[in-house]
Amino acid sequence: MGFCLYGNDIDDTTSPIEAGLGWITKFTKEFTDSALLKQQKEQGVSRKLVGFEMIDRGIPRHDYIVQDAAGTAIGKVTSGTQSPSLQKAIGMAYVKPEFSKEGSEIFISIRDKAIKAKVVKAPFYKK
């Protein structure tokens, strides 16, 4: 679905705005970090959690490095698996915002090889 798993996709170091949890972050009230999170929402964040699917063969796993076409590191995988329903390898990763748009081409470093993937919109599975 693209839901966040605590410990994998979100933790003590990830902000709800980075994690795409803006929809549960309501600035109509004051709460822990509300000023900071509002600022992030307005001014942007340096990384965003996205869903992706593998184009070339390989299964992404937690902590694998995400690269651009030139091989520069642009983020990190938080979750990944072979989806039985989609018959595709899918995952989630924090990437630089310029790579967060649907369709962006990214590469997952799997055993030192850059394997092609593309950013997709969650939920992965539409019934």
Added chain:
Amino acid sequence: MEMTENQVKSIALTDIHVALGAKMVPFAGYLMPVSYAGINVEHETVRNGVGVFDVSHMGEFILKGENALDLIQRVTSNDASKLTDGKVQYSCFPNGKGGIVDDLLVYRIDDKTYMLVVNASNIDKDWEWLQKNNTKNVEMHNISDKTSLLAVQGPLAAQALQSLTDMDLGAMEYYTFSK
């Protein structure tokens, strides 16, 4: 966290799971039934039929009193004032440093009573965080150890449970509860 067998907390149905052949694995201090028949067949069963997950390792807190909503509003990111009795909301606890203490579900039982359902691995951390922020004497109960939780999921979930109750389960809306 390293753990020996005797430090592992057991859930109410442990013996039944073991007798039925579940694969039990240590998770967040609990022995959790992770699989019966294998991940792929169980995945397909939940997608197309119905499956039951014993998630009794998860944490449950009851917050009670005049200021229960005030506390929830201060520590969670979503707007719990939108809840009415019988509704559930997904939310998170920001940690004061831009990160997340945990994500959780907030249940409104009535206007002065709420239940929070939190991740097993974060029960102690969440409880301490709530206590630290509980400056207005909200009555707090950690009922995690005496609460079992079964998640019945899949297109046939309501049908599978219907014989157990007179309530019309098919009529229940998304993110609502009843007792």
